[in-house]
Amino acid sequence: MLRMILRRLMLGAITVGLVSLIIFSAVEALPGDACTALLKQDAQGQRLLNCRQELGLDRPAPLRYLDWASAALRGDLGFSAHSTKRISVLVGDRLKNSLLLGITALAVGLPVAFIAGILAALRRDKWLDLVLSALAIGAMTIPEFVSATLLILVFSGWLGWLPGIVLTPPDAPLSKFFPEIILPVAALAMVMTAHILRTVRSSMIEVLDSDYVRMATLKGVPYRTMVWRHVLPNALLPAINVVALTVAWLLGGVVVIEMVFNYPGLGRLMIGAISDRDLALVQAIALIVATVYVVVNLTADLLTLVANPRLRTAAGRLA
Amino acid sequence: MSTVHANSAATTVNTERAGRGRGVVRTLREMASRPSGAVGLLLVLMHLFIAIASPWLVPFDFKAISASLILNPPDAIHWWGTDHLGRDVLTRTLLGGREAILVTVVATPLAVLWGGFVGIYLGLVGGKLDDVLMRVVDAFLALPWILKMLLLIATFGSGIEVLIPTLAVFYGIPVIRIARAAAHNVVARDFVLAARARGHGRLAIIRRELLPNVLDALMVEGAMRWSWMLLAFSSLSFLGFGVSPPTPDWGLMVADSRTFLAIAPWSGLYPIVALSSLIIGINLTADALAKTLGVDRAQKAPI
Numbered sequence: 018m019l020r021m022i023l024r025r026l027m028l029g030a031i032t033v034g035l036v037s038l039i040i041f042s043a044v045e046a047l048p049g050d051a052c053t054a055l056l057k058q059d060a061q062g063q064r065l066l067n068c069r070q071e072l073g074l075d076r077p078a079p080l081r082y083l084d085w086a087s088a089a090l091r092g093d094l095g096f097s098a099h100s101t102k103r104i105s106v107l108v109g110d111r112l113k114n115s116l117l118l119g120i121t122a123l124a125v126g127l128p129v130a131f132i133a134g135i136l137a138a139l140r141r142d143k144w145l146d147l148v149l150s151a152l153a154i155g156a157m158t159i160p161e162f163v164s165a166t167l168l169i170l171v172f173s174g175w176l177g178w179l180p181g182i183v184l185t186p187p188d189a190p191l192s193k194f195f196p197e198i199i200l201p202v203a204a205l206a207m208v209m210t211a212h213i214l215r216t217v218r219s220s221m222i223e224v225l226d227s228d229y230v231r232m233a234t235l236k237g238v239p240y241r242t243m244v245w246r247h248v249l250p251n252a253l254l255p256a257i258n259v260v261a262l263t264v265a266w267l268l269g270g271v272v273v274i275e276m277v278f279n280y281p282g283l284g285r286l287m288i289g290a291i292s293d294r295d296l297a298l299v300q301a302i303a304l305i306v307a308t309v310y311v312v313v314n315l316t317a318d319l320l321t322l323v324a325n326p327r328l329r330t331a332a333g334r335l336a
Numbered sequence: 337m338s339t340v341h342a343n344s345a346a347t348t349v350n351t352e353r354a355g356r357g358r359g360v361v362r363t364l365r366e367m368a369s370r371p372s373g374a375v376g377l378l379l380v381l382m383h384l385f386i387a388i389a390s391p392w393l394v395p396f397d398f399k400a401i402s403a404s405l406i407l408n409p410p411d412a413i414h415w416w417g418t419d420h421l422g423r424d425v426l427t428r429t430l431l432g433g434r435e436a437i438l439v440t441v442v443a444t445p446l447a448v449l450w451g452g453f454v455g456i457y458l459g460l461v462g463g464k465l466d467d468v469l470m471r472v473v474d475a476f477l478a479l480p481w482i483l484k485m486l487l488l489i490a491t492f493g494s495g496i497e498v499l500i501p502t503l504a505v506f507y508g509i510p511v512i513r514i515a516r517a518a519a520h521n522v523v524a525r526d527f528v529l530a531a532r533a534r535g536h537g538r539l540a541i542i543r544r545e546l547l548p549n550v551l552d553a554l555m556v557e558g559a560m561r562w563s564w565m566l567l568a569f570s571s572l573s574f575l576g577f578g579v580s581p582p583t584p585d586w587g588l589m590v591a592d593s594r595t596f597l598a599i600a601p602w603s604g605l606y607p608i609v610a611l612s613s614l615i616i617g618i619n620l621t622a623d624a625l626a627k628t629l630g631v632d633r634a635q636k637a638p639i
Binding site: 028031032033035038039040044047048049154157158159160161163166167169170175272273276284287288291292294299302303306307310 | 471472474475476477478479480482483486487490491563567570571574575587590591594597598601604608611612615616619
């Protein structure tokens, strides 16, 4: 058990290390560097050479990678090429805002998704299930920018109930985001609820069709007890991994939704950084987002491992 | 003597092989017999037809700007109204899916091909190579798709010649996982063992033993990839990183019409309906395909 946990932790660390290598080499391979971004049209001849020397860009790439990676490990992400602010300050505010958006969407969406998914499975092929499943497929397939645009049209344009665009500055206290955040949260919650609902439903149905549930029914276990004791614990466990993927997606900056609603989160910062060719900032954001993804998935793996004794054996691990 | 043995092993093995040999026509007919499949196939075929035929169908020039026609509601001449530059919305909506469909229809098979081949190969050989490459796959999946795409687009532009290979490469990476898992289910079976015992090479085993058994899962995955690629393509256009104006594109049309949507909903709603109907059509088709082939369509979060 302990060895398996350690193994997973190590694999996670290796993945983050590989991510940092990929990001660094990708940015390295693309034309242009911090100096061409900084100097713009003046980036030629002696000035370019001086700047590169000053920033240490003339040293070999492997050395610079080691510098960058070890600084990042200490929490120092360097400076942004454009705003001359420390990246950790710049990213900090945006990360906080993205967390607020993601966690609010989760708080709204998770209970709805689980309750709806469980009900849909218990009323399988009845009208409730058909309606919920159709809604879920609609919410999952329609592009985010379309559902977001429609939400703005209806609730801001036609009804005038809610602000359609976020005007609060990035470094404002979280409470200032309140009425403006409702529509982006709704747009996000729709997508994630649909995904989790579908997973919970199919996982529930699989368990409801299993031999041990039939056995429980045959030996006269009351319906309620059967659902609570036999079905739910077994059915909800596999949902952990899909929830984790969704959480990672939410926390990793939901670019399109943030752009539509002008929400000052990590995703919009990322788009801005790429457009401005602020490569140091791009590297930092990519590293943060990927680390969040790995950590969240790792947590889900470990939770499943702890909650499901069958996975703790070598045989279970292979399956 | 030994050949006789191998042959008899091969015959018993053949009966063990799952599915396949169903034929394209029969699969399509079976899909169409499901309500979801019939609707899905109809939507997809309609969009493909419009994408091919629209240059001869459209009533107006897609880039003809007119100051006197700005945001005109639908009437007898402009059936679906005009946009903020006085261009015909019907014309632009009919043409608006061409580039998206062209790019994704080319990139999807490429992605499934290379991802599928690598995945099956890794599933067969296993070992160190498998361990290392799967870590790299994990690392790539940990990065948001839009970051990977935008880094390349910001550097090389957003022409078809950039978008097709970029989408094909990045959307092939998750296919590796699917194909590897599907191959894993088959590799341990007796008929693969028999083929190995007969002394077949890896490529022959992949082609004759693994591929037929993994193909169904790959086709369903391909259908899903297609809809995700379309989503990615339109999102990029919506954000201003995809198709460049004045070429009509649904994502771009939605972005352009956002400011006027409350006063001129027709300029945005028609492209929204067009794009959504194609994506829903692909998803229904993929669902029907999965059910017809008996493949468990995996539930995944959008990455």
